[in-house]
Amino acid sequence: MEGLFINIDFPNTLSSGYIEGIVRGYRNDLLTGSQYMNLTQSDTLEDLKLQLSATGYGNFLANVPSPLATSVIQEKAFGKLVDDFRYVRAQATEPLAKFMDFITHGYMIDNVALLITGTVHDRDREEMLARVHPLGWFESLPAISVATDIASLYDMILIDSPLAPYFKDNLSAEELDDLNIEVIRNKLYKAYLQEFYKFSQTLPSPTNEIMARLLEFEADRRTINISINSIGTQLTREARFSLFPEFGSLYPSAADVLSRAEDVEQIKFGIDTSGSPTVDSSLLDGSSNKSLEDHFYQKEMELCKAAFTQQFTYSTVWAWIKTREQEIRNITWIAECIAQNQKDRVNNYIAVF
Known part of the structure; x- marks a missing residue:
C-alpha cells in the first residue's frame, strides 16, 4: 500500500x-x-x-x-x-535522489580501481582518464595518480568523496599492487552493496522487495566471481570470506563453503547447498557457448524485466x-x-x- x-x-x-x-x-x-x-x-x-x-x-x-x-x-x-x-x-528529490546517487557509487569504485591500476603500471594519465565511466566521475578523481599507498589514497583524495564512508574499515598500510588493488576494490564494493541494501530496505513497498532481489543477486554474483578468481591465489580462506557481501542467498552458509573451495567442483557444491533462487551450479558447467558472465547478464535481464512489471517503485x-x-x-x-x-x-x- x-x-x-x-x-x-x-x-x-x-x-x-x-x-x-x-x-x-x-x-x-x-x-x-x-x-x-x-x-x-x-x-x-x-x-x-x-x-x-x-x-x-x-x-x-x-x-x-x-x-x-x-x-x-x-x-x-x-x-x-x-x-x-x-x-x-x-x-x-529525496529519497529517489539518494537512491540514484547510490547507483553512481559502484561506477566510482570501478573508476578508482582503474586509475590506481593505471598508475601502478605507469600508463598515460590522460589515456586512463578517458576510459573512466562518466557516471562514476567525482571532483578529486584525477588526483588519484599521486597516491602511493592506501592511506595516502584516502587522506589526500577520497576523504571528501562520496566513497569516503566505504573506506572506513578498509584502510591498510599495504603498498598498491595488482592483488591489493583488487582486494580493496572488492572490499569497497562489499561495503557499498551492504549500505545500498540497507538503504533500499527503508524505502516503501514494493521498492524494498524488488531491490532486495536485485541486490541479493548482485551480492551472489560477486561472491561466485570472487570465489572463482581466488582459486590458485595467495588469498587465505579468511581473506576470501571477508570480501563476500554479508547478505544474499549464498551468505553465510554457502559463502563459508565457497571461501574454502579449491576448484570449480567445490564451488558448484557450495552453490547447490545454498538453495539459491537466483543462481545455480549449472552456470559453471561450460556446456553452452555462453560464458559465466553472459549467464549472469541473462539472469540480470530476467530480474530487470520482472522489476518493470511493478508500479510505483x-x-x-x-x-x-x-x-x-x-x-x-x-x-x-x-x-x-x-x-x-x-x-x-x-x-x-x-x-x-
Missing part, C-alpha cells in the same frame, strides 16, 4: 511518479527484436549507423566522421545513457540503467562482429526483453 503514495508531490518538487513515467518512456525506447534483426543484417558499420538512426538512439552518430569505429559507437551510446541519467537525477530506475547498459554491450558486440567480418557470431548477444 505504501507504493500508492509515491506520486504525492514533495514540497516545491516534481513527483516521483513523474520520474517513473520518464524512465518507463526511456524503457519503451529499448531496441525491439525486429530492430536487433535489422542491426545484425547490416554489412558495414555505416549500415549499422543508418539502422540505429531509426531507433530511439536517433542521430547520435550524425556528427561522427567516417570511417566509423566500434569504440566510437560505444562511446556515443554511453554518452546518451549518461545524458538521460543526469536529466532524471536533476528532477529527483524506484527499482525501475535501476532496471532501466542495467538494461540500457546491456543494450549498449549488445550494440558493441554486433558492431565488432561486423567490423571483424564474423557475421556467424553476430547473434550471440544477450536478449534484453
Whole structure:
C-alpha cells in the first residue's frame, strides 16, 4: 500500500511518479527484436549507423566522421545513457535522489580501481582518464595518480568523496599492487552493496522487495566471481570470506563453503547447498557457448524485466540503467562482429526483453 503514495508531490518538487513515467518512456525506447534483426543484417558499420538512426538512439552518430569505429559507437551510446541519467537525477528529490546517487557509487569504485591500476603500471594519465565511466566521475578523481599507498589514497583524495564512508574499515598500510588493488576494490564494493541494501530496505513497498532481489543477486554474483578468481591465489580462506557481501542467498552458509573451495567442483557444491533462487551450479558447467558472465547478464535481464512489471517503485530506475547498459554491450558486440567480418557470431548477444 505504501507504493500508492509515491506520486504525492514533495514540497516545491516534481513527483516521483513523474520520474517513473520518464524512465518507463526511456524503457519503451529499448531496441525491439525486429530492430536487433535489422542491426545484425547490416554489412558495414555505416549500415549499422543508418539502422540505429531509426531507433530511439536517433542521430547520435550524425556528427561522427567516417570511417566509423566500434569504440566510437560505444562511446556515443554511453554518452546518451549518461545524458538521460543526469536529466532524471536533476528532477529527483529525496529519497529517489539518494537512491540514484547510490547507483553512481559502484561506477566510482570501478573508476578508482582503474586509475590506481593505471598508475601502478605507469600508463598515460590522460589515456586512463578517458576510459573512466562518466557516471562514476567525482571532483578529486584525477588526483588519484599521486597516491602511493592506501592511506595516502584516502587522506589526500577520497576523504571528501562520496566513497569516503566505504573506506572506513578498509584502510591498510599495504603498498598498491595488482592483488591489493583488487582486494580493496572488492572490499569497497562489499561495503557499498551492504549500505545500498540497507538503504533500499527503508524505502516503501514494493521498492524494498524488488531491490532486495536485485541486490541479493548482485551480492551472489560477486561472491561466485570472487570465489572463482581466488582459486590458485595467495588469498587465505579468511581473506576470501571477508570480501563476500554479508547478505544474499549464498551468505553465510554457502559463502563459508565457497571461501574454502579449491576448484570449480567445490564451488558448484557450495552453490547447490545454498538453495539459491537466483543462481545455480549449472552456470559453471561450460556446456553452452555462453560464458559465466553472459549467464549472469541473462539472469540480470530476467530480474530487470520482472522489476518493470511493478508500479510505483524506484527499482525501475535501476532496471532501466542495467538494461540500457546491456543494450549498449549488445550494440558493441554486433558492431565488432561486423567490423571483424564474423557475421556467424553476430547473434550471440544477450536478449534484453
